[in-house]
Amino acid sequence: xxxxxxxxxxxxxxxxxxxxxxxxxxxxxxxxxxxxxxxxxxxxxxxxxxxxxxxxxxxxxxxxxxxxxxxxxxxxxxxxxxxxxxxxxxxxxxxxxxxxxxxxxxxxxxxxxxxxxxxxxxxxxxxxxxxxxxxxxxxxxxxxxxxxxxxxxxxxxxxxxxxxxxxxxxxxxxxxxxxxxxxxxxxxxxxxxxxxxxxxxxxxxxxxxxxxxxxxxxxxxxxxxxxxxxxxxxxxxxxxxxxxxxxxxxxxxxxxxxxxxxxxxxxxxxxxxxxxxxxxxxxxxxxxxxxxxxxxxxxxxxxxxxxxxxxxxxxxxxxxxxxxxxxxxxxxxxxxxxxxxxxxxxxxxxxxxxxxxxx
Numbered sequence: 175x176x177x178x179x180x181x182x183x184x185x186x187x188x189x190x191x192x193x194x195x196x197x198x199x200x201x202x203x204x205x206x207x208x209x210x211x212x213x214x215x216x217x218x219x220x221x222x223x224x225x226x227x228x229x230x231x232x233x234x235x236x237x238x239x240x241x242x243x244x245x246x247x248x249x250x251x252x253x254x255x256x257x258x259x260x261x262x263x264x265x266x267x268x269x270x271x272x273x274x275x276x277x278x279x280x281x282x283x284x285x286x287x288x289x290x291x292x293x294x295x296x297x298x299x300x301x302x303x304x305x306x307x308x309x310x311x312x313x314x315x316x317x318x319x320x321x322x323x324x325x326x327x328x329x330x331x332x333x334x335x336x337x338x339x340x341x342x343x344x345x346x347x348x349x350x351x352x353x354x355x356x357x358x359x360x361x362x363x364x365x366x367x368x369x370x371x372x373x374x375x376x377x378x379x380x381x382x383x384x385x386x387x388x389x390x391x392x393x394x395x396x397x398x399x400x401x402x403x404x405x406x407x408x409x410x411x412x413x414x415x416x417x418x419x420x421x422x423x424x425x426x427x428x429x430x431x432x433x434x435x436x437x438x439x440x441x442x443x444x445x446x447x448x449x450x451x452x453x454x455x456x457x458x459x460x461x462x463x464x465x466x467x468x469x470x471x472x473x474x475x476x477x478x479x480x481x482x483x484x485x486x487x488x489x490x491x492x493x494x495x496x497x498x499x500x501x502x503x504x505x506x507x508x509x510x511x512x513x514x515x516x517x518x519x520x521x522x523x524x525x526x527x528x529x530x531x532x533x
Contacts, residue, residue, distance in 0.1 A: 217229070221272065226252065231257065232257050249266045252264070275343050279346065293319040293321075312339050313339075358376070358425075376420060388429070400412060428471065469495075509528060
């Protein structure tokens with residue numbers, strides 16, 4: 175499963191240019207190249223701990239601590255943010271404060287494609303353990319990034335990855351990093367290691383084509399909440415909600431399955447929440463008055479806030495049926511934020527009133 179794929183790229187930008195920068199093109203490409211070269215010179219000039227602030231990197235003091243690694247012995251783990259472009263860097267320093275290893279080739283430095291500036295905010299969690307079973311200690315890292323999309327409710331989001339140990343230094347497998355973050359397996363260190371070390375994965379929740387495939391992979395259907403409905407544009411379908419449990423998290427999904435057992439549509443109401451705490455209800459009714467059945471989901475979710483404290487909140491999603499399938503509501507969501515006292519009936523009435531009718 176694991177393979178040594180380095181994230182360093184070559185080409186017009188030169189050796190070691192991150193994908194976020196190499197993706198740039200157009201009139202500002204030359205200027206961006208010069209900016210990257212200036213940044214790279216500052217990063218490459220760091221050879222001692224004292225050089226880190228001297229080269230305009232801000233050390234994240236709360237996450238600096240000693241750790242013992244093979245061949246290095248006892249070293250100091252030092253994360254830092256570039257003050258100019260907000261790029262995350264990891265440094266390892268020995269007892270003489272000499273930098274014995276450093277890298278900025280991190281997944282969180284490739285969030286804003288085509289840009290040097292990245293949305294890094296800090297370190298959410300870090301763990302040192304042998305993940306790939308080669309007897310060498312790897313680094314499991316989860317960073318926090320600033321959320322720049324209005325569609326999400328949280329100010330920050332997590333980016334996870336593993337730095338695998340090699341004889342000299344570390345490497346990262348971009349394919350694993352991609353899956354960790356594309357399928358939201360970045361919620362905690364346990365979630366990351368459950369995927370990378372133990373081989374568990376939620377990927378099948380997004381790629382399965384039949385209900386039987388979901389069941390074979392361990393998806394638990396809420397049978398008491400399953401029912402058949404005639405969706406005008408899509409025919410008779412079974413609404414199938416359920417969860418897949420992985421690393422103490424319940425990942426919530428809803429599927430629409432036809433009479434032959436094939437999945438014709440899927441929904442992930444959890445979005446960037448960590449865990450389904452309780453499902454309050456699912457209903458299929460016309461919300462926007464176009465004569466087509468829509469889907470409303472009301473649930474309680476849990477997540478860790480920026481202070482690593484557990485938060486439980488109520489939230490909802492509305493999916494409007496259209497000719498080509500279902501599309502998530504964004505308009506009513508801007509107007510009404512869910513509260514703990516919400517009931518399904520009350521929510522439906524509010525949503526219908528937004529669209530100018532009730533029944």
